[in-house]
Amino acid sequence: MTAIISIKDLSKTYAGGFQALKRVDLDIERGEIFALLGPNGAGKTTLISIICGLVNPTTGSVTVDGGDIKRDYRRVREMIGLVPQELTTDHFETVWNAVSFSRGLFGKAPNPGYIEKILRALSLWEKKDNRIMELSGGMKRRLLIAKALSHEPSILFLDEPTAGVDVELRKDMWQVVRDLRAAGVTIILTTHYIEEAEEMADRVGVITKGELIIVEDKAELMRKLGKKQLTLQLSAPLSEIPGALAKHELELSNGGNTLTYTYDTRAGRTGITSLLDDMRSAGIGFSDLDTTQSSLEDIFVDLVRSKK
């Protein structure tokens, strides 16, 4: 895969002295969904804003499809659509006019058929003649997506796309994002909802306090940093962990009925076989077993904590 966005040594210090980004290097690959994950104030929006031309970087450079964001701003910006975090809209405009305006602004000739297609995909067609002020929050969010897509961009930035959006609508939006990727659009989304990254992304970058601390394939990240737990429902309760099992990392809970074994997926041997062998020797039986994998959320919390 080739990088469509290449970020080199990017730093941003705001006028007040706040350092929002610290020497970030990052390549975004063509056609992927990249999730930039981090707590509030981590620098996600600053990073996006620099690429889109809203914020001037202090140092470093960004190229998009080989073009410098400053020198080749016309070609670069034609390729990019931005859905901002805030619901900033022109209250008095109609949906149709607002989306048509965006298309013109990005230098494209009018194409009512295309705009109709976007509005239908985002379930806004019924509202096309309504003033934006009459729309609900979720509809405004979709309108911003429609505006960002109006000029047929090949790269789409979604800054906290589902903040304040209900579950049903969130699923619809994820479907829209998947369809876009299927059509070849590169998508970069920022989020502090882990499920969003877990559900959507091909790769995840974790950013905190202006530093990109890890960039990894999502599955790889979860495999590398994830822990697994084996939960055994015992046939008979135990009052304490028997000495024969002491060498295993075990926890007894649920009134002595549940035994939990935590293991590392990175380890060559999980130790499950020897645990089960030891249990059989000790005469401890179990009625059910279950394994769970730590979510991206757990990984994220661990990562951010270890950085502090």
Place this chain on the structure above:
Amino acid sequence: MNLHAIKAIYMFEMSRAMRTVMQSIISPVISTSLYFIVFGAAIGSRIQHIEGISYGAFIVPGLIMLQLLTQSISNAAFGIYFPRFTGTIYEVLTAPISPLEITLGYVGAAATKSIALGLIILATAAVFVDLHIAHPLAMLAFLVLTALTFSLLGFIIGIWADGFEKLQVIPLLVITPLTFLGGTFYSINMLPPFWQKVTLFNPVVYLVSGFRWSFYGVADVNIFASLGMTALFLLICLGVIWRIFSTGYRLKT
């Protein structure tokens, strides 16, 4: 040139004007008509002719200028301030357009509105007083040049302002007094000699004088001085705007 973008901004601004037609066209027309009724018809008949022109007709160019200046500034200032205020400016700043194209869209629309307004006031004036336009082309040239220059100034104010009240500060506290004192209601020859000199530092004197010349062929200052001052002011505004965009002042962080 991203012509689609210039057109998009221009049409967007013009449709905003159509929505607020009451405020942008009708109220200046009404207030100007009141001036004509009071100074032209009611009091004007008791006032001597100035330089051979009836008082009602004499004040027409100055009144058009007054509205042209204040409306150009407010139109352009509001046009760029509002998207800054609501945050929708992000879209313009991330679009593949140059500062020149942004300026052309916003300032072009603001100037169009105030030129239309100037012509409407002119038509209104013709209802009240007997009008002669000696140099129609010069009149149009002054109208367009002034509308453009002061729309540029308004655009600068709209970028500078960080609150709605600041949008009105310059039109109310600077432009309106300068216009009243710039020969709208009198010829500067009527002033004492000392004040005649002082008044030459008021840039609006040149605008009103030049504009009045295009109507009646009489001017307080040389017509080329009028043109020169207007052009100079236009260039200064362009320079400031170029500087704003190259530094990202109030637009980018």
